[in-house]
Amino acid sequence: DGGITQSPKYLFRKEGQNVTLSCEQNLNHDAMYWYRQDPGQGLRLIYYSQIVNDFQKGDIAEGYSVSREKKESFPLTVTSAQKNPTAFYLCASTDRGYDGYTFGSGTRLTVV
């Protein structure tokens, strides 16, 4: 079945450590997105990529980095510069915006 897979489901980060969240899709979608979700807030855009080897910053890109070396993969690195990384992270993809997004099941990141 086609879909979008995020891993791991739960991730724990120590202070000062970089961690990478995986997002893989087999839908042949061109565009991929990373959102952050905090309690009481909606989804906030971190980064997005409309084509391989290209990506743009979203509203809250500071402290995060991404790469898009393959069409099916869009990993997100949470760097030590991100001072409050504890959140639920969602990856999404779309072929065309008018079809809406397909979301992954999310990664819960916690700083310990």
Add this chain to the structure above:
Amino acid sequence: GESVGLHLPTLSVQEGDNSIINCAYSNSASDYFIWYKQESGKGPQFIIDIRSNMDKRQGQRVTVLLNKTVKHLSLQIAATQPGDSAVYFCAENPMNSGNTPLVFGKGTRLSVIA
């Protein structure tokens, strides 16, 4: 399960009643709108969408209404069931472009009372 929103607006409805969830959007140029359902600890799921050249669209047990004059979107769920309990988000495409990131509302928590 994970909580996706501790302080969201909450709508409580009796099982079998109809639910109406409202959303105000910000950009009068937005031409495409989507409703998503998010259950605790999961990613959002597409429910229904509507383009700006329509004012109503129906799906299975759900109806979306669009009022462009007041920039308001609503989701109606008929005969609400316990499985409908979730957080519901509206999203808009603000720039009339296929791959421009959607802008999401803060969400409304729907609680169904059995």
